[in-house]
Amino acid sequence: MRVKFSKMHGLGNDFVMLDGISQRIRLSPDKIRRIADRYLGIGCDQVLLVESPRDPDADFRYRIFNADGSEVENCGNGARCFARFVRDRRLTGKKRLKVETSGGLLQLKLMDGDQVSVDMGAPVLEPEQIPFNADRCAESYLLEVHGETFTIGAVSMGNPHAVLLVENVQEAPVTQLGPLIEVHPRFPQKVNVGFLQINSRSQAQLRVFERGVGETRACGTGACAAMVYAHQRGLLDDQVGIQLPGGNLTIHWSGPGQPVTMTGPATTVFHGHIIL
Numbered sequence: 710m711r712v713k714f715s716k717m718h719g720l721g722n723d724f725v726m727l728d729g730i731s732q733r734i735r736l737s738p739d740k741i742r743r744i745a746d747r748y749l750g751i752g753c754d755q756v757l758l759v760e761s762p763r764d765p766d767a768d769f770r771y772r773i774f775n776a777d778g779s780e781v782e783n784c785g786n787g788a789r790c791f792a793r794f795v796r797d798r799r800l801t802g803k804k805r806l807k808v809e810t811s812g813g814l815l816q817l818k819l820m821d822g823d824q825v826s827v828d829m830g831a832p833v834l835e836p837e838q839i840p841f842n843a844d845r846c847a848e849s850y851l852l853e854v855h856g857e858t859f860t861i862g863a864v865s866m867g868n869p870h871a872v873l874l875v876e877n878v879q880e881a882p883v884t885q886l887g888p889l890i891e892v893h894p895r896f897p898q899k900v901n902v903g904f905l906q907i908n909s910r911s912q913a914q915l916r917v918f919e920r921g922v923g924e925t926r927a928c929g930t931g932a933c934a935a936m937v938y939a940h941q942r943g944l945l946d947d948q949v950g951i952q953l954p955g956g957n958l959t960i961h962w963s964g965p966g967q968p969v970t971m972t973g974p975a976t977t978v979f980h981g982h983i984i985l
């Protein structure tokens with residue numbers, strides 16, 4: 710099967726975008742892994758498949774697959790690239806879009822230049838909905854990892870995130886600790902792991918070891934989850950700049966029950982065909 714694709718990224722978190730509306734596309738975990746393979750395929754962190762919506766309120770549905778072939782609930786950087794992709798492929802003329810994901814309905818706004826703003830919905834803090842095994846809902850939790858105890862936040866943005874505060878994000882044990890927490894038994898669906906260095910009440914730096922991928926250059930849902938955790942602890946204001954290795958996201962959240970808004974770029978790199 711010969712399939713058209715677009716290669717895109719959000720701050721270096723890179724994607725293969727597939728239009729499953731104009732093309733008949735059948736994916737499997739093996740096909741996803743091959744597309745994502747940086748030697749045997751195109752290479753990407755996630756594969757994003759655009760489909761017609763099931764929800765009558767939505768303009769589109771988009772499905773998110775990590776490089777390991779797993780299908781997941783949400784992808785912040787991917788949502789911005791999705792909006793740019795459907796607009797550039799003339800699948801819509803709208804600047805405001807509602808898109809259905811398995812993690813819920815997102816509202817997107819295409820802005821001037823390469824910027825896209827996404828209403829990511831309200832964060833979920835109830836442990837069993839994250840899911841995270843804990844006796845009760847708390848601002849932070851103690852997590853034992855191979856005999857060492859860490860303080861973490863646990864937040865879902867449709868997908869699960871653990872967040873650790875660090876003094877120096879450049880020196881954080883992302884590659885050592887990230888994979889251990891990713892598969893920690895208290896996270897029954899595994900977890901994305903964020904390392905957050907707070908520089909002021911309106912600026913922080915973040916690195917993320919992503920579930921199903923490894924460390925990425927940026928993670929949109931990770932930036933939202935990290936901001937929510939630090940905001941809950943009274944460490945960040947309602948509007949912050951989160952600096953990731955690939956660039957900066959602006960996150961806004963005014964408190965429990967309110968939606969998190971994320972604004973950042975979406976970049977198209979090239980178009981092509983792949984034989985699946």
Ligand SMILES: N[C@H](CCC[C@H](N)C(=O)O)C(=O)O
Nearest residue numbers: 784785786868919920929930
């Ligand atoms: N690895 C994530 C999905 C992609 C999230 C990230 N790329 C983003 O921009 O939010 C997970 O397994 O939940």
